[in-house]
Amino acid sequence: MPAFQQSRVPIEELTKEERRRRFDHILFPYTKEEAVAEAQRCLQCAMPYCVQACPITQDCKGYIAQVAKGDFDGAARVTLLGNPLATVLCKSCYHYCEEDCVKKDRGEPIAIRHLKRASLEFGNSSLAYVPMPSRGEKVAVVGGGPAGLMATWELCLRGYSVTLYEEKPFLGGQMETIPKYHLDGDELATDLARFRNFDLKIITGMKAGVDFKPEELLKQGYLAVYLALGASAPGRIKVPGEELPGVFHALPFLLAANKNPESFLGRRNRTTVVIGGGDVAMDAARSCVRFFPGYKTTVLYRRGREDMPATSEESEGSDIEGVEFRWWRAPVRILGTDHVEGVEVQRTELGPPDEKGRRKVITIPGTEEIIPCDTVIIAAGQVADLEGLPAELDLKTPRGWPEGKGEGWATGVEGIFASGNKSIVFAMSAGTKAAEAIDAYIAKKLGREPIPRPDPFGAPEPAQIYPEGYGEPSWVL
Ligand SMILES: Cc1cc2nc3c(=O)[nH]c(=O)nc-3n(C[C@H](O)[C@H](O)[C@H](O)COP(=O)(O)OP(=O)(O)OC[C@H]3O[C@@H](n4cnc5c(N)ncnc54)[C@H](O)[C@@H]3O)c2cc1C
Ligand code: SF4
Ligand code: SF4
Structure with missing residues (x-):
């Protein structure tokens, strides 16, 4: 399909009657041919507003280019490079990117989220992330929602040894409440399988403030703690x-x-x-x-x-x-x-x-x-559940989830950081920023430079977080 085509390649949906009876995912995937045709509508803008609108600066322009060439393995790799929860997001993201796609001005935006799904379903998406060798420097992440998981990914890639504490018996946070007509399978498990080489210990069924004190973790050898508690009440x-x-x-x-x-x-x-x-x-x-x-x-x-x-x-x-x-x-x-x-x-x-x-x-x-x-x-x-957490943390909760008031969401207790956000991809962005602040805090403490995000698949050069042409983000955290 030529780039001037303004209408989107239609996405087949369940009928109204089927939707009323079934929890199955509403949208059918593109076929390979449909995906290629939709990707070929993309103008490959020099200034990719789509990327700037994405809170994790997902290089959607990049994976769309690969799909347009029919290279689904290449597209899957580009997708996963900057997006460790891509399987979840390809079905549930509120696709902020599509709001800013220039094609929207004169027709329909590129189906950026649905092309992410095509890249993962047709390309090799079972790759494992390759972390830097672990230095044994311990960081605790509390909360297994998207903010906590993203911070875990960022820290493990940089060679930290992460312990992830979660109150519930399962990870996912509010993502676990998303109905099956949006997330109908093992999307989160598929994404987390790519974490298999990380120096990561997961402890479920432990509530910070009740079963353990986050501030005590600092005395037990953890260099920093990230509270990603969401608004779970x-x-x-x-x-x-x-x-x-x-x-x-x-x-x-x-x-x-x-x-x-x-x-x-x-x-x-x-x-x-x-x-x-x-x-x-x-x-x-x-x-x-x-x-x-x-x-x-x-x-x-x-x-x-x-x-x-x-x-x-x-x-x-x-x-x-x-x-x-x-x-x-x-x-x-x-x-x-x-x-x-x-x-x-x-x-x-x-x-x-x-x-x-x-x-x-x-x-x-x-x-x-x-x-x-x-x-x-x-x-x-929803509101934050701060049961048992010390007042010294000095958390604010104007938007529901708890946040530290300092730079990088540092709380009132040195070494403890806290944040979250309003949707999966925004929470992931908050997780990235918190991980960067934690890395900078630890680097200063240990007298070394902060570690830039390494290439998630082990290439020698650090990851390119802002794809070519990226300007100012169109969002604030
Ligand atoms: C019904 C529903 C549907 C949604 N649908 C979408 C959607 O389609 N797309 C989208 O982008 N967003 C959606 N969202 C919003 C999105 O899920 C949230 O914005 C996002 O999950 C917030 O991430 P978070 O990591 O900040 O917090 P959470 O996801 O809330 O994760 C916090 C985690 O911390 C744990 N925790 C809390 N307190 C403690 C403690 N003291 N000790 C240990 N663990 C603790 C919680 O159990 C939870 O697992 C939906 C939300 C809901 C409720
Ligand atoms: S993660 Fe969401 S906002 Fe970002 S490119 Fe994908 S669909 Fe768009
Ligand atoms: S803004 Fe739209 S047309 Fe331009 S690169 Fe992004 S997806 Fe393609």
């Missing part, structure tokens, strides 16, 4: 009835939906109200559509459709699958005695501007109505 809406049987918070609901789906197939739990307007609310609603076919799933949001923070991919997916929306509604109480029977809501509108000029949502008295249901899922954001 569910936010509450604090209305009467929130504790009733039949009320779930989205995070534990979606985790159970993935790990133990049978538990939701009982006689009750069918007609559902989901409270919230973000991606997690959409994931909860779209999961309910699949669990309880034929029963109504309603999303309740206190602002209008255009204000919903959910990505268009998620909100349009919800529309297609038959989720109903009630905008400009706020929950007043959840009704029921021994089980949920409905949600009482009030209409909302925008009130006068506050001192920052922002118009807050206010409820309108006398507009109460009841939405009958037997299940309520609350997707009101």
Whole structure:
């Protein structure tokens, strides 16, 4: 397909009916021929805005060039060079790159995420990363989500000996709650298999602050500690009835939906109200559509459709699958005695501007109505769980996840760093920056220069983190 072609090579999807019944991945992969044709639409821009928009500066321009030539092994290698969670991201990334692709100006952006998938599915993607020889210098990473995993990759490549602590019995963090229609297989295990040559010890089922003290690790020979704890506790809406049987918070609901789906197939739990307007609310609603076919799933949001923070991919997916929306509604109480029977809501509108000029949502008295249901899922954001962690860390949590206030997210305790972020690829970027800060901290302490990221596959030259033509990033962490 010539480069001037403005329409994307179509990506086949499950039909609406199939989507309502099945948790299978919605998008079918490209064939080799389709992938090559889509890649040939790319202009190979001298200034690759796609790369600048990617929080990990993935060289997507580079792997697209390889796919365009039909060299899928080459494409897989380029993909994996800067992206250790590529198998996960090729199906679940919010593809910030595509927003900035120049082809979008006059047509459809290149299907950058889907071409990543083609490069890994058709190319040799079982390569193992090649770390620098381990010097035995110990660093502890706490939290096995994308931020912690990315920092682990960065540090192990540089020859550090990493111990990764995780509270849950499995790694992945919030990625483990992503429904199967986005991540339907062993994507994370596939990615982690490439870590097999690292000097890495994984300890699960250990909660920092409760089962061990992160500050004690520094006395046990660890040179630094990275807390990548995410926002793993569910936010509450604090209305009467929130504790009733039949009320779930989205995070534990979606985790159970993935790990133990049978538990939701009982006689009750069918007609559902989901409270919230973000991606997690959409994931909860779209999961309910699949669990309880034929029963109504309603999303309740206190602002209008255009204000919903959910990505268009998620909100349009919800529309297609038959989720109903009630905008400009706020929950007043959840009704029921021994089980949920409905949600009482009030209409909302925008009130006068506050001192920052922002118009807050206010409820309108006398507009109460009841939405009958037997299940309520609350997707009101997530908050950090700081149980048992010392106040000296002086963490801030304005965006949910805990962060250190210092340079490179250094916390109030010397040698301990903390960060996270809002999506997988942004959390990975945070993991990279934290690993660089940790490396610089240790280098200074040991009287040597920081170690640039080595080539992940063992080539003698350091990795080229910013591909040719890269300018200023179009994102901030
Ligand atoms: C339902 C859902 C769907 C999503 N879908 C997408 C998507 O499609 N695409 C996308 O890009 N992003 C998605 N996200 C967002 C993305 O998953 C998160 O932004 C990302 O996982 C955050 O990474 P993190 O490493 O900062 O934190 P987390 O992923 O939360 O990882 C933190 C880890 O630390 C562990 N931990 C916490 N406290 C302790 C402690 N005291 N001791 C030991 N371990 C601890 C936790 O158990 C967890 O494993 C989704 C999130 C949810 C909830
Ligand atoms: S990781 Fe995400 S943002 Fe980066 S190139 Fe891939 S799809 Fe785009
Ligand atoms: S911005 Fe779009 S057209 Fe340009 S290199 Fe990136 S993917 Fe290709």
